[in-house]
Amino acid sequence: xxxxxxxxxxxxxxxxxxxxxxxxxxxxxxxxxxxxxxxxxxxxxxxxxxxxxxxxxxxxxxxxxxxxxxxxxxxxxxxxxxxxxxxxxxxxxxxxxxxxxxxxxxxxxxxxxxxxxxxxxxxxxxxxxxxxxxxxxxxxxxxxxxxxxxxxxxxxxxxxxxxxxxxxxxxxxxxxxxxxxxxxxxxxxxxxxxxxxxxxxxxxxxxxxxxxxxxxxxxxxxxxxxxxxxxxxxxxxxxxxxxxxxxxxxxxxxxxxxxxxxxxxxxxxxxxxxxxxxxxxxxxxxxxxxxxxxxxxxxxxxxxxxxxxxxxxxxxxxxxxxxxxxxxxxxxxxxxxxxxxxxxxxxxxxxxxxxxxxxxxxxxxxxxxxxxxxxxxxxxxxxxxxxxxxxxxxxxxxxxxxxxxxxxxxxxxxxxxxxxxxxxxxxxxxxxxxxxxxxxxxxxxxxxxxxxxxxxxxxxxxxxxxxxxxxxxxxxxxxxxxxxxxxxxxxxxxxxxxxxxxxxxxxxxxxxxxxxxxxxxxxx
RNA sequence: GGCCCUAUCGUCUAGCUAGGUCUAGGACAUCGGAUUUUCAUUCCGGUAACGGGGGUUCAAAUCCCCCUAGGGUCACCA
Numbered sequence: 001x002x003x004x005x006x007x008x009x010x011x012x013x014x015x016x017x018x019x020x021x022x023x024x025x026x027x028x029x030x031x032x033x034x035x036x037x038x039x040x041x042x043x044x045x046x047x048x049x050x051x052x053x054x055x056x057x058x059x060x061x062x063x064x065x066x067x068x069x070x071x072x073x074x075x076x077x078x079x080x081x082x083x084x085x086x087x088x089x090x091x092x093x094x095x096x097x098x099x100x101x102x103x104x105x106x107x108x109x110x111x112x113x114x115x116x117x118x119x120x121x122x123x124x125x126x127x128x129x130x131x132x133x134x135x136x137x138x139x140x141x142x143x144x145x146x147x148x149x150x151x152x153x154x155x156x157x158x159x160x161x162x163x164x165x166x167x168x169x170x171x172x173x174x175x176x177x178x179x180x181x182x183x184x185x186x187x188x189x190x191x192x193x194x195x196x197x198x199x200x201x202x203x204x205x206x207x208x209x210x211x212x213x214x215x216x217x218x219x220x221x222x223x224x225x226x227x228x229x230x231x232x233x234x235x236x237x238x239x240x241x242x243x244x245x246x247x248x249x250x251x252x253x254x255x256x257x258x259x260x261x262x263x264x265x266x267x268x269x270x271x272x273x274x275x276x277x278x279x280x281x282x283x284x285x286x287x288x289x290x291x292x293x294x295x296x297x298x299x300x301x302x303x304x305x306x307x308x309x310x311x312x313x314x315x316x317x318x319x320x321x322x323x324x325x326x327x328x329x330x331x332x333x334x335x336x337x338x339x340x341x342x343x344x345x346x347x348x349x350x351x352x353x354x355x356x357x358x359x360x361x362x363x364x365x366x367x368x369x370x371x372x373x374x375x376x377x378x379x380x381x382x383x384x385x386x387x388x389x390x391x392x393x394x395x396x397x398x399x400x401x402x403x404x405x406x407x408x409x410x411x412x413x414x415x416x417x418x419x420x421x422x423x424x425x426x427x428x429x430x431x432x433x434x435x436x437x438x439x440x441x442x443x444x445x446x447x448x449x450x451x452x453x454x455x456x457x458x459x460x461x462x463x464x465x466x467x468x469x470x471x472x473x474x475x476x477x478x479x480x481x482x483x484x485x486x487x488x489x490x491x492x493x494x495x496x497x498x499x500x501x502x503x504x505x506x507x508x509x510x511x512x513x514x515x516x517x518x519x520x521x522x523x524x
Numbered sequence: 525g526g527c528c529c530u531a532u533c534g535u536c537u538a539g540c541u542a543g544g545u546c547u548a549g550g551a552c553a554u555c556g557g558a559u560u561u562u563c564a565u566u567c568c569g570g571u572a573a574c575g576g577g578g579g580u581u582c583a584a585a586u587c588c589c590c591c592u593a594g595g596g597u598c599a600c601c602a
Contacts, residue, residue: 010602045601110600126526127598152600170529179527187600194602218528218597239529242596247535249595265535313536313551320538323551340537342530343595350536350552360565401565465561480561492563 003035004208007068008198010042011053015060015294017346018213018243018252021311025240026211027066028312028334038205039071041082044197060294064304065327070205078205083197090192093200093230094153094185102229103185105151106133107144129154129182154182155196155226163221168209168238168336175221183222195222203232210235211336213242214343215251238336241315241343249343257290266291269348272300276407279378291348301374301406303362306355313354315344324357356404368393371409380416391415394502398494414488415502419510424518428491432481433515434522439482442474446483447512456505458497465497486515 007023009015030037039061041054058072070076080086097103108130120127134156136144144151157180164174185196192200202210202223217239227234245252246265260266269291277284277299289296297307305326312330313323316339325333359367372392375381381388395415402408414422433439449464450456465483469476484496487508493499500508 008602012602042602121525124525150600173528175527181598184600191600193600198602213596214529215596216602219602241530244595249530251596310536315536317537319550321550323536337541344536347536347552353552399564402563462561469561476561484562490563494563496561 001208003030003033004038004206005030005035005211006038006040006202006205006207008040008042008201009057010045011050011057013053013056014254015057016252016254017292017294017297017311020060020064020294021243021314022211022213022240023061024064024066024308024311025316025334025339026209027068028331029209029211029238029336030069031331032334035208036069037066038076038207039068039081040201040205041072041084042194042197043082043084044192044194056293056295060298063294063298064308083192083201086197086201087190087192089200089204090186090197091190093196094190094192097155097185097229098153100229101156103153103155104131104134104182105136105141105145106154106182106184107136107149107151108132109150126179127181128159128179129157131156131182150188152184152188153186155185155222155229157182157222157225161225163224165220165224165237167217168211168236169241169339169341170217170239173217173220177221177225180221185226195219196226199223199226199230199232202235203227203230207235209238211238211240214239215242238339240339241341243314244343244345246345246348248345251343252292252346254287254290254292257287257292260291265345266348268352269296272352272405272407276300276405276410279380279407279410280374281377291346299407301370301408302355303358303405305358305361306351309354309358310347310351313350314346315340324354352404356401359404360401364393364396367396367403367406370406371396371403374406374409375416378410380410380413391502398498398502400494402494412493414490414493419507419514422489422511422514424489424515425485425491428481429485429489429515429519430522432485432491433519436478436482438474438478440516440519440523442472442479443482443486443512443516445472446479447509447516450500450505450512451509453505456501456508458495458501461500462497486512489515 005026007019007026009019027037029035043050054072061068068074070078071081075081094103098105106129113130116130117127133151157177159178159180161177162174163177164172166172183195184193186192220237220239224234243252244250245256245260246263261270273289273291273296274284277289280299282289282299289299291297294307308327308330309325312325312334316334318325318333318338368389372381372384372389375392381392395412396403396409399409399412402411417423433443446465446468449468450461453460453464465479469479480496481491484493484499485491487503488499503511
């Protein structure tokens with residue numbers, strides 16, 4: 001029997017990074033076993049704009065390269081894959097349960113049910129359903145229905161049973177049914193609720209392994225019972241730990257972003273966004289895009305390889321050594337029994353470290369392509385001429401491993417802004433250009449040498465500046481930072497002479513002039 | 525609170541199923557040192573963990589029990 005797994009997102013308008021990890025494990029398990037991975041849209045409770053809410057989720061899968069064999073857009077033998085379009089299946093299953101007496105129409109008013117629950121809580125006893133409606137005769141049910149009395153459909157829990165599952169991650173887990181209230185499986189209008197729709201669909205889609213986050217563990221006994229009542233073939237279960245917030249054990253949640261900003265472990269991720277998102281016209285402080293979402297990583301300039309590697313290593317490991325894994329390698333070696341049982345906090349440091357590694361592995365041409373689109377989006381370049389491409393390629397080469405994510409290209413904005421728009425690190429400009437007595441005269445002398453240099457190349461400039469330093473018997477430390485500050489506005493950066501070469505003589509001279517002007521007026 | 529789950533360096537984890545070779549391994553982070561005109565990289569080195577208490581055993585991170593702590597879930601959401 002071929003393995004079939006599924007991921008069943010509800011269309012919420014964004015893809016949660018933890019959900020992505022769950023989806024990844026499903027995808028990996030299916031691919032490892034040569035089976036199928038499908039996407040089902042759990043939209044039983046959605047009134048919102050479907051397309052708008054689904055697209056970001058599909059995009060996340062596409063970006064990471066996790067294809068689905070059946071589901072939205074690709075269809076499949078068990079179509080449709082939207083729960084909102086599968087009402088006939090639910091109606092049929094409902095009819096079966098009702099006629100066999102394993103489900104019943106519950107006419108008890110909601111307030112009454114709630115009151116019973118509260119009373120049970122108060123008296124510290126376990127609440128179970130009153131089942132007042134179970135004893136209604138067929139005629140009574142009929143007359144109540146025709147009188148328009150509201151009801152819900154509940155599944156009749158077999159109270160004398162125990163449910164035992166053998167979970168691929170957790171081993172044997174069991175529940176005592178006598179403690180379980182009868183769950184509502186459908187509303188008045190016949191629309192199904194999660195636990196019921198999931199069971200019907202998992203069976204119809206021939207899902208063999210239900211791999212989902214641990215928070216669903218408590219839903220499992222109900223689903224097992226439902227499968228049994230429906231006469232389904234039981235899927236196997238694997239409850240993987242959820243993804244926790246960095247450094248903690250609490251479930252990563254979109255609603256807690258404000259608090260995460262103050263989480264020191266989370267800081268690095270927010271810093272990336274703060275540095276990058278504003279450049280491409282997105283509000284870095286807006287909660288509509290945060291490190292909880294897959295989209296965030298794409299926009300900041302992560303590589304699918306980096307994110308995938310980090311996600312795969314969250315709660316799963318190959319052995320005691322291997323950290324760097326390509327998707328192909330993960331597919332090859334993935335297994336459920338190497339999934340850890342306790343929740344794993346997202347590890348920003350490690351994520352960035354994986355990302356940096358995969359960035360170094362990326363072919364120059366791909367790096368260029370991506371940086372071009374980031375720069376264009378930030379309006380730091382326009383056009384796509386060969387000149388622009390070559391120029392950007394040189395900057396990327398210079399940046400070398402400073403480029404961890406594509407957004408880091410913005411840290412080298414001195415290569416792209418107009419001389420007049422160059423921004424200065426004021427504190428260091430003061431310290432190295434304005435304050436030192438000799439700095440301005442030194443810079444003037446260097447400027448003169450630069451202007452007389454006909455071969456404005458890094459090695460030439462290197463020799464030139466070193467000769468200058470030796471001749472004047474000054475320390476490199478007196479001059480180098482001043483040159484850098486004057487030309488780039490920054491206190492540190494990539495190789496100084498290559499920087500000068502790429503900028504070119506004209507811009508270098510122009511920027512020195514401008515900087516010297518600033519320095520003089522600062523001295524008063 | 526009920527039910528359920530979990531517990532190894534700061535973090536992600538290996539080791540636990542078949543107890544000894546674990547004076548507990550790796551990675552990230554961190555701290556030193558070397559390289560570098562700065563930053564980054566790279567290379568060396570260091571600090572750092574079996575939650576507690578009982579058992580079982582010649583021997584326990586590994587098996588059993590209790591405690592403690594953390595977490596998930598308790599919807600006519602998914």
